[in-house]
Amino acid sequence: MLNKNVLKTLHEEVTGYGTTLVAVSKTKTPDEILTVYNAGQRIFGENKVQELLLKYEQLPKDIEWHLIGHLQTNKVKYIAPFVGLIHSVDSEKLLQVISREAVKCNRVIPCLLQVHIAEEETKFGFSEQELLTFLAHYTAKPLPNVLLCGLMGMATFTQNTEQIHKEFAQLAALFKRVVQQYVNLQPHFKVLSMGMSADYRIALEEGSNMVRIGSLIFGERG
Numbered sequence: 001m002l003n004k005n006v007l008k009t010l011h012e013e014v015t016g017y018g019t020t021l022v023a024v025s026k027t028k029t030p031d032e033i034l035t036v037y038n039a040g041q042r043i044f045g046e047n048k049v050q051e052l053l054l055k056y057e058q059l060p061k062d063i064e065w066h067l068i069g070h071l072q073t074n075k076v077k078y079i080a081p082f083v084g085l086i087h088s089v090d091s092e093k094l095l096q097v098i099s100r101e102a103v104k105c106n107r108v109i110p111c112l113l114q115v116h117i118a119e120e121e122t123k124f125g126f127s128e129q130e131l132l133t134f135l136a137h138y139t140a141k142p143l144p145n146v147l148l149c150g151l152m153g154m155a156t157f158t159q160n161t162e163q164i165h166k167e168f169a170q171l172a173a174l175f176k177r178v179v180q181q182y183v184n185l186q187p188h189f190k191v192l193s194m195g196m197s198a199d200y201r202i203a204l205e206e207g208s209n210m211v212r213i214g215s216l217i218f219g220e221r222g
């Protein structure tokens, strides 16, 4: 259950860094989300397309919905009409499909490129080298109706804070490098999405400007 003080304190802490708070509402009910909405939060993140669709239909239309989880190309069409930001673009193929669906909806879809920074094999995303190769290619021949707005990454799930610092610092450095190297991504390429409940403080210290926080706001997922 939501503790309003937790949300307020978290919101103050995060915005104090000039950072955007995405409330990750996966597995939570529309009623639980409404409680957080009524406390003033407007940006919510979901990791599954089906769940995102159901909640989009049931909840107030001024919510900005972010997709934060792995996205299959065949599901892009369902969220294309309304999604506010896709954090998890991890292939050129996926971006092409997003572009095509965005054209059909006559809208521009903001996207982040997910970078693999963790040690775990299971996390999706471009490697650093893949990202730079992709961007060299992309900036020469951009796709219509998608806006590349930045990078997203997840650190290794570990108690070792030094390692988490290192991984977030690596992503922040890569972000800086991309901003300097690919000037024609401006003025939109501004978002560095990193940090979750367990590691958002480290992410803020390392320069995150968008954190994705679930359990700290909504309580542990069952």
Ligand SMILES: *Cc1c(COP(=O)(O)O)cnc(C)c1O
Pocket: 024, 026, 047, 068, 069, 154, 195, 196, 197, 198, 212, 213, 214, 215, 216
């Ligand atoms: C679930 C999830 C989060 C939030 O996780 P918490 O530990 O509950 O804060 C953030 N980012 C992604 C990609 C997630 O899947």
